Amino acid sequence: MAQIYATLLTLCLLLYIRVQCQSNNKYKCIYQGDDDTYSFYQGGDLVLGGIFPLHSSTIPQFFSFTTKPKLIQYKFFTPRALRWMQTMIFAVREINQRQDLLPNLSLGYHIRDSGDDIPVSVKRSLLLVNGQPEKGSGQSCEDTRKQPSPVIVGEASSGVSMAVLRTLGTFQIPLVSYFASCSCLSNKREFPAFMRTMPSDLFQIKALVKLVYYFKWTWLGVIGVDTDYARFAIQLFLKESEKYNICPAYVHIYPVALTQNTVEELVKILKSSSARVILNFSVDSYLYGVLKECRRQNVTNLQWIASEAWATSKVLWDDFGDLLKGTLGFAIRRADIPHLGSYLRSVSSSVAQTSPFFTEFWEETFHCRLNGSLNTHVHEEASYNWPACNGNETLDDVYTLYSDVSQLRVSYNVYKAVYLIAHALHDMSTCDPGKGPFKNGTCGSLYQILPWQLLYYMKRTNFTTLGEEVRFDKNGDPIASYDLMNWQRESDGSLQLVRVGIYDASFKDDKDLVIDESVIMWHRGDKAPESLCSKSCLPGSRKARQKGKPVCCFDCISCAEGEISNQTDSIDCLTCSKDTWPNQSQDQCIPKTLEFLSFQEPLGIILWVFSALGACAALAVLCVFVMYRTTPVIRGNNIELSFLLLLFLCACFLIGLTFLGKPTDWLCQIRYPAFGISFTLCISCILAKTVVVLMAFRATIPGNNVMKWFGPVKQRSSVILCTCVQALICIIWLTTKPPLASYNSKFLSATIIVECSVGSEVGFWCVLGYIGFLSSLCFFLAFLARKLPDNFNEAKFITFSMLIFFAVWITFIPVYVSSSGKYMVAVHVFAILASAFGLLMCIFAPKCYVVLLKPERNDKKSMMKK
Known part of the structure; x- marks a missing residue:
């Protein structure tokens, strides 16, 4: 609608401003407009146009079209805009006094008030580019009108600038804005004649998003006034914030003309939301009503983030300093313009008239x-x-925004805009004929300037002013550089704008924002406020998004076993490698501890103590047998096999020690064959003893000469033969697939099990099976000899020992298979010790009892009794 209105107004103005003036003065210039003669004007070889929002908020009028419309009236007067006007005048005069810049060309100015209103701004911009005749002079147009301007410095508002550009763009008349920041104006297809000394909002938005991300404000409110500037800025902010997982708790656009209902609705949203940080895109005048309602409803705990449009505005402080204390916002770079302050204060009452x-x-x-x-x-x-x-x-006695030169930011942009035009004109003046950039090498004329030629030079102009290098990109935008400002209260209650950081788009992406937190004064407290939908997930947990809610709203779930997260707000947990395991807080993987049955741990100590006791007991029994070797009880049952059996039992007890300690390849290859062979020796001896007992009683039958086959040599040979079979099994096992030390990390635990892998399962079970076979044969023969006279044989004791042996190893098999790690080793050692103690106690304890405690029974007479 605004565009249509501006176009219609343009056509009307072209009809009554562009009067037909001819050289014979037959037609006179009669100005058809109202008494719109308020302006700053000074002639020159080239007159620069300027348009500034000195007033704002027009008072509505009713047009009856029966009487002449009244002059446009406004609610607000803006002293800052008057300073901007004066800065332009100051820059023009400064350039005219220089000898190194445009020495042969004088600049003039024609500056008007835009009223911050699209129709007014379009009308007055046309007056600037067409010139304006004196009211009712009746002279020819060329004699009386103000000089037309081929270029305009303006406008402040993005929306107004767009309307002016759509009007003047047809004529390729450049518009150099000092405050319009909307990124939409960078579209050269739509606005080819636009340039600015104000950075594009695209950079401001990137700076704001990085500021929010820096303080981890992932949940914030976004509001803005209903203007092109705010709408485009909010749209850019929402798009850019997605890259950093920043979520808007709400987005609300409020009208320029706030009513009580609309402002109450807005403040209700601010009050009910959990977001404590509010980003506002507007100018200061549009924020006044919102802050007033916030105070009425006692909404005083918000941390405000100011867009560039009001980041350095002081007009709100007197009434709302308690609400705005701690506000953060990016402002364009400030500068100290020499002598500008004294020039501004030179206005007196006589000058004012x-x-x-x-x-x-x-x-x-x-x-x-x-x-x-x-x-x-x-x-x-x-x-x-x-x-x-x-x-x-006198202005020296009062404070006014007009004469305040402590924060020259927009004024500095105006200053740079004038110098941009001057340097472009200077470059045009130094063009060599025949080497110019235009058709046939022609140069642009300085005395009949064509706006499109001036625009060509402006887009290629780089210059330095007040120590700053001013450069422009392909879109006519300056390289962005901002100061991060913090609103702080002085001891006297006044506002101090303190720079607490910078943002420079020319730096690398990770170094473009620098913040000094130590000098920031927050709205409440000494630390940055929190504004989160969900508190951050600490390392050791991951985020799980809440269904139906923004990405910033999530639950924290601990990582699964074997997984870690080493960053705050991790999305996924990482699985530790097979050699590492999460620490207790699950925020880093640490090397797994090695687990094996050690000599130092309690279980290992118990086992090696019992192994030592068993070996000592076997040796003690052997000593007893040696000491009493001539007695009938000792001699009665094959003393040689008894000695061998005791030695082999001692070896079995000591074999258990090889299962303790950290396994190595050579230790694994020793323990299993040693275990198999030692127990085979024991069972072979017992088997030989059983056969001898059984055959001895058979030999008492007349004519039976069987004992000649079971003499001492044959007995030893049988033991060796049985053991050789086991040794052969072990040799095949060791040569094909021997046991090896292995590091088992397949179990989900914080330890790596160092164990002996049996290598060949067949070999392992063949060793156990052969021992079981010999034990079964021994048990069978002993069972047959159980009823022979007790005083002459050990068959009954051997039977009991085999029963215990079977019970131990039958129980061992399922427990061994179901165990893991050091407990599997402990089960194996326990089975070895239990079976060895069973053999020792069942076979030798009765004899030791008689020899040591019942010596009266240790004689031949007692042995011969039934």
């Missing part, structure tokens, strides 16, 4: 009337009672 702009400023600053009359733009009832100015007023 020469211009309606100065008159209004003077009256509003000192609350008095010049020449006893009211300014037509002042509408408050109280102003009618102002006294007349006495002429002694």
